[in-house]
Amino acid sequence: MSSITFPHLDEDMGSSSSPNLNSMHDSMQASFYTPPAFDMSSSFQMNPLSAHPPRTPRSSSAAHFRNMSMSISVYDEKGEEQQDTETVRGENVEVDEDGVEELDEEDARVKEAxxxxxxxxxxxxxxxxxxxxDKAFKLMQYSIRVYLLFHRKILFRGGNSAWxxxxxxxxxxAKNGFSFTRKLLIMFNWLNPLSQVLAQQSVPFSSSGSSLTPHSLTPAPESSSKSSQSYAGPFLSHPFxxxxxxxxxxILLELANGLSDDIYxxxxxxxxxxxxxxxxxxxxxxxxxxxTLVGLVENGVEMGVIEGLQREVQSRAYKESLSGATSKSQPKESKIxxxxxxRLQKKNYWLQISRAKLAMDFIFVAYDIFGIKGWKDSIQSFAGLAAAVLSSAKLYDKQKNVLVNKALASYTS
Structure with missing residues (x-):
């Protein structure tokens, strides 16, 4: 039975063997079994030609290990070539294997659109x-009102000439004509909230909050249905x-407001x-x-949600920066x-625009309802013009987004 010679046992064997044999044995071991200071070949290695090669060290450390080692296998050489390729790709910000290139192309398409x-x-x-x-006529109407304020009180304060x-x-x-034209343009706006009310009739669930079972699955007894009809009457039992x-x-406020405006x-x-x-x-x-009050409350709630999401994204980015993650190490996460x-900042910006517009509407209508006389014409003129500018900006941005989406659809097709 043949014996196995271990390279690290030569010191123990040297004391018991002869000098000639020891010198020959040492020369043979020096050429075949001399271990390097850090034997990379003795550790576990994965094939770098596989679908997911292991991350290789930096070029400086790889050169240091290359000088320390005696021999390099074929897999090590290919691994270093892949390392150089990955280093070049990592230094290029425009290219990334995790999908940043696709997101950058999407940005380019949006800019082109x-x-x-x-x-x-x-x-x-x-x-x-x-x-x-309506928004265009509103801008002209309140611009005329603001100009009349300057005309009467600043430009021609005491002018009573014929011209x-x-x-x-x-x-x-012209101001009264624009006001009347706007009243005609917004006629039949109550059809939108009415359609929303009528759409609730197709909901198959019960209106009571204690049950979410469809009416078809919970047949009510005839006695209870008759008693409920006799209690509520046939008028209130109508589906509408x-x-x-x-x-x-x-929705009810919008419906009542539209009907009242049409009557006026x-x-x-x-x-x-x-x-x-x-x-x-x-x-x-x-x-x-x-x-307007309901809109201000809803706007405040939505702004609170958006600000909470902003803080969450900012805290996540801050934690990633503390952990050492950068835009090069995690390009996809940082880009997202x-x-x-x-997106959240833009949405928060337009929510602030909506809140300012609602505040201007509240100031305007409060003067009419509560009968406030001091500075009524001036305050209502400036509040109406500010509301017209803000609402026109919102409508313009919305229509521009529609056209950009159409351009993107034609661009991709």
Whole structure:
């Protein structure tokens, strides 16, 4: 039975063997069994030609190990070639194997689509709709009101000449004409909340909060149904009235506001008496005030949610920076965080614009409802012009996004 010679036992064997044999044995072991200071071949190695090669050390450390080792296998040489390739790819910010290149291409497509969308095209599509024309007429109406303030109190404070009076008369006629035109443009806006109320009739679930079982699966006894009808009456048991009573308050306020505005517009046309038109206008103002308060509350809640998401993304990016992760080491995660943070900041910006617009509406309608007399014309003129500018900016951005999406769809196809 042949014996196995261990290279590290030569010192123990040297004392018991002869000098000649020891010298021959040492020369043979020096050429075949001399271990290096750090034997990389004795450790476990993975094939670098596999689908997922192991991460190789830096070029400086690899050169240090290369000088220390006596021999390098074929797999080691290929691994170093792959290391150099990965180093070059890691230094290139534009290319990444985790999908950053695809995200950068998406940014490029969005920028190209935004360049294709012209400003006059956005305004053209806005003026086609009644909402866009309403915003344009509102801008002109309150711009005239603000100019009349400067005309009377600053530019021509004591002017009573014929041409000055004629200019004021024409501007007042234009302002009233824009106001009346806007009343006609927003007629039948109550159809939108009405469709939302009618859509609730198709919901198969029970209106009671204690049960979420469909009506078809829970047949009620005849005695209970008859007793409920006799208690509520046939009028309140109508499906439309049930859907109307179960509708959210903002939808009901929008429905009542639209109907009241239409009654007031019909009174301006002369089809309805002026007393009924004044009552409808006052009721519409109350609905406008309440809907504005509801909008401010909803806006505050949504802004709180968005700010919480922003803090979460920022804290995650801060933790990644503390752990040593950079945009080169984790390009996909950092790029996604940057995009998410930019999206949240943009949404928070437009929420602030909406809150400012709602605040201007509240100031405007509060003067009419509560009968405030001090600085009424000035405050309402500036508040109306500010609300018109903010709402027009929101509508313009929305229409521009629509055109950008169309350009992206044509660009990808």
């Amino acid at each position: 935004e360049k294709l969308v012209k400003t006059h095209e956005v305004w053209r599509d806005l003026f086609v709709t009644s909402n866009g024309r 000055q009076l004629e200019i004021v008369r024409r501007l007042l006629a 009235l049930r859907a109307l009573l179960s509708a959210p308050p903002p 517009a019909l009174s301006r046309l002369g089809l309805i008496g002026p007393k009924l038109g004044e009552r409808a206008s006052r009721f519409a103002n109350w609905c406008w005030l309440l809907s 965080d940057e995009r998410e943070l930019a």
